[in-house]
Amino acid sequence: MAYEVEIKRNPAIRFALLAIGWLSVALGVIGIFLPVLPTTPFLLLAAACFVRSSRRFYLWLVLHPRLGPWIRDYLEGQGLPRKAKVYALGLMWSSIALSCYLVPLPWARAFMLTSAVLVSLYILKQKTRR
Template identity: 55%
Template sequence: MDPQNLHNPVIRYVLIAIGWLAVVLGVIGIFLPLIPTTPFLLLAASCFAKSSTRFHDWLLNQPHLGPYIQMYLNGKGIPTRAKISILVVMWLSMTVSALLFGKYLAVRIIMFIIACGVTIYIVRLPTLTLVEKTD
């Protein structure tokens, strides 16, 4: 389906708006532990694929996020280094957040459950083996 030929322009603009909101939330999720980055970026890619070729291409060609989205969408997974980085940053930020903001035990337990769930998800993703180029 060509996004430019979407019959209803209102739906097209709503999808674009949802896509941009998802991009913003995904970028915020890089820095805040309770907001998941990957699902929002995948939602943005899906919305843009159905509404705007230009925005879809822009997202997939981003130097830092684009390759990971493309590898994920193609079922190739993510590199080991990325998995380790994701998990280390997430657990550090969750620990700091729990110590600083987790006044109630229930909040700390919920944060721990979220961290465990994300860890299981990341570990179960296929691991991409990068091939080094030799000259």
């Protein structure tokens, strides 16, 4: 399993991954209560950071009684909740639209729009869990 990999990282990289992981956990928890903020993408980002920086925190997150099911469902191929898909796509496209409005460079706009389309296709391709 992924959490059995021995972690040998530069301390600065490990610290950065831990910081991003805990920030993502905080945003994910806030997203449970705040309908504008998606929960699942932040918890998945936290799990990805923790699996590369701290086995203990990764196990804590994945086995957590409230937060763990969000991650385990995705990792086990059960898909993402419909709410998570809608929020992720809505926020992503809102931020891309604002960025395209603010950035006048055509190549930057093309890059942002291409990235958004690819991420959208990936999200939509995932199974939808009610």
